[in-house]
Amino acid sequence: MYTLYGSEVSLYTGKLRAYLRYKQLPFNEVLSTVGVYKKTILPKTGVAFIPVVKTPDGEYLQDTARIIDHLEMLHSERSVVPIGAKQRLVSELFALWGDEWLVIPAMHYRWNKDNFPFIYQEFGRVVSPNSPAFIRAYFGKKLAKKFSGFVPVLGITEHSIPTIENWYENTVLHHLNKHFADHDYLLGGRPCVGDFGLMGPLYAHLYRDPAPGNLMKRIAPNVAAWVERMNQACVTSADYVEHDEIPDTLLPLLKDMFKQQWPVLNSTVEALSAWRQSNPAQRFIPRSLGEHSFSIGDISEKRFISSFHQYKQQRVLDTYQKINAEKNSQLNEFLSEIGGLEHMQITIENPVKVENNKLVFA
Template sequence: MTSGYKLYGAPLSLYTGKARSYLTFKNIPFEEVFSSRKVYKNIIEPKTGVRFIPVLETPEHDFVQDTAVMIDLLETRFPERSIIPDTPKQKLVSAILEMWGDEWLLLPAMHYRWNHDNFPFIYEEFGKIAFPRMPAFIRRIAGKKIGSMFKGFVPMLGITPKSIPAIEQWYEQEVLPSLDAHFALHDYLLGARPCVGDFGLMGPLYAHLYRDPASGRIMQKIAPNLVKWVERMNQENLPLGEWLADDEVPDTLLAILTRQFKEFWPVQLNSAKETQKWILNNPEQHELPRKIGDHVFSLGDVSESRAIQSFSQWKLQRVLDLYNGFKAEERAQVDSLLLQIGGLEAMQTTIKHRVAKENNKLVSEKGSQRNVK
């Protein structure tokens, strides 16, 4: 099965960048369809039941909305050029970094898009959704109206005047320099071959932080090796290299992983805790709301409030399930790394009331006993 795939998305879309890069690397023939207002109305909404992109249409005319589900499906159908490492430490680190890219790099991605000077570029980009064939000035007018809705999500993520200095300091003084130093030595996160973690990072680092004018200039200035990685991740017919031998996790990633467990993982763990409470308190509800309240997070010395996203539990479950699936000897190898980066205790988390994806929506997985101790 090598043809008939369609990717409904847009150049400005964070997760479309992830999906497009993956399909390109895997050499899977596909047609990219721009998600105009007409496409949303006639295809995306009726076929998926949601209003999110990207969406993958299979040759069987099934429609898949989430990038992680897309990758799971296509890795099974196209096992060649796999992006899932074979060894335990690399496999777990790859999954952790995918979750970090999907969930936590949203902070700089959304901040730099909406709070820096990306205009009129970004309004024209959003205007293409409503009026793809109209002149730029008309697209800007329509795009400003559409974009205001997305800009309204920014404070919900905890991006406020109070937290913005900490976000910029973290991104410009830690994330960019650390990734630049890493990609000066390695083509990808785990060697000469991209893993699923590379594609998780690709979404925010390409569609927002590389492609938008203001953040693109910052990346070019601070992290030229990261720029080369972004551009490499979009190239066709890349040679298939190898991951590092002996299950090595590069030292250049350890600081990033350590800070994740200090600041990002508490957010994921608390999101799962509150999501399980919601499930317990709403036994008659099968489908979960996207937002179930607010909680406090910390970045550096700053604390701020943000929305609790129920979807975060689903992402966390995938990583915990991977960890709990390791054999005893694999667990011992992984635990030595987790102890080094401060993640061993977090990985012992139990999720009793699980969630699942059903028809592109998040639902309660009633009665599941998996991952229960």
């Protein structure tokens, strides 16, 4: 029996809960209260991040990407890793996009829309789960203030908000809604790693919170239906689209990724190299490394540099390089079509890895 430490309000817990359900792995879920953080999560992982999974052997796993990798090796049935070259890479691209880029609308629609007092109650459960509602609201408001403080550092400002909303509603939801009208999941009849990457922001924040949830159900009902399907405990597993094909309905989103997200990823690589030169004696890499510019739609804004983005980018590049070693010309033609081939050629001179749940240079 696995144990999942997390919460309904947590973005990445939603991703991993859906994965465990799809894999049909037996698990208990434990709410990550303040007490659980102090007694279990921090002592066992050394970091204060959820979700955490305790294996039947008593091992504690942290970081959803690595948890899924670990569990896929142990449980090969109902695999979420496509065999085809293009589908394998596209799955990783969507996983990166969901994990790190859709956090922008997720945080905006949670903290800048009318989701209260729902959010205060949800956060209050983490502090004092058994208290009356008015006490949960009191503590929840205090804790929520801490998390809402991350909104500006993500580049969510009065200047960028109109464009973020336009992009999310008329690009992200629009194209996903068209796609899920014809396909149950990103790549056909079964979920891939990319589906679970999307599930984080699209469930906990953008479906479950009242304001964005109502918006999704109104303008993108097929996306809402996909979220509900991803949360089902007994999902019938079909297969991916034949012949390693990528549905045309995903192409606008893939082009959007390379246009908006990948310049930020490449900038992060440059910033991390510069930080290493300036801090040669430092072993552990901080989560934030100052600021850089990013563009969304037709506007530019500043946001903090997340060092962990390079780790996630490396996963995609490693996937590409392993496939490209097989001289897959069709993959390169496809990447050229969606504007991604040049980005796949980047060489990371200072690769990073995770050691004891902390980022270090490899």
